[in-house]
Amino acid sequence: MGFLMSKSMEQNFKKQQEFMLLNSRLQLERQILMQNQMRERQMAMQIAWSREFLKYYSTFFGLAAFGLTAGALKRRKPGLLVPIVPLGFVLAYQTDMAYGTLTQRMKMEAEDVMVAEHERLELPHGTPTFETIEKARRAQSTFFIEK
Template sequence: MGFIFSKSMSDTLKSQQELALVNSRLQLERQILMQNQMRERQMAMQIAWTREFLKYFGLFFGLTAVGLTTGAMKKKKPGLLLPIVPLSFILAYQYDMGYGTLLQRMKGEAEKILDTDSALLELPKGAITFEGLEKARRAQSKFFVEK
């Protein structure tokens, strides 16, 4: 009788463990999907912000270029055109970020770093461990108790 009861308990425990494993896997998959969707939304907002900024900066650049060119021609001072150079670099960068291929190039470079230069990504003093966190928590807890 005890053997049958033990076998039944063992089967029940095994099925509960399998169910817990399936549930934890589903939960992890959902978390990964959620994090990816949040990342995509943040990137979309960044690109949208860049495109909106480009509209205003493009208008500013155009007005500035016309004004400086007019001033340089009237006063016969070509030095007035110098601010157009750095402003054009900013405009080109913003355009590349909003409408160009900058993000694809950055992604490619990031993949290259992950593949070939992963040592650059290591944290100082290595990865954070549970023991290290507990040690810091205890030290902080003692600090607050002593005050």
């Protein structure tokens, strides 16, 4: 009788382990999906911000270019056109960010860094482990208890 009960408990224990493994896998998949959705939303907000900023900046650039050109022609000083060059670079960058391929190029460059220059991504003292986090937590809780 004890043998049958032991066998039954062992089967229940294995089923419980499988259930816990499946449950933790589902939880991890959900966390990965949620983090990816949050990343996508943040990138969408960044692109939307760039497009909104571009509207205001292009208006400023147009007015500045018109004013500087009119001033250069009226005063016959071509040096007044010089500020258009750096302002034009900023406009080109913002246009590329808002409607161009800047984000794709940044993604490709990041992938290249991850493959070819992985050592540049390493954290000081390496990746945190459970032991290092637990050690810091214990030290902090001891600190608060002593006060």
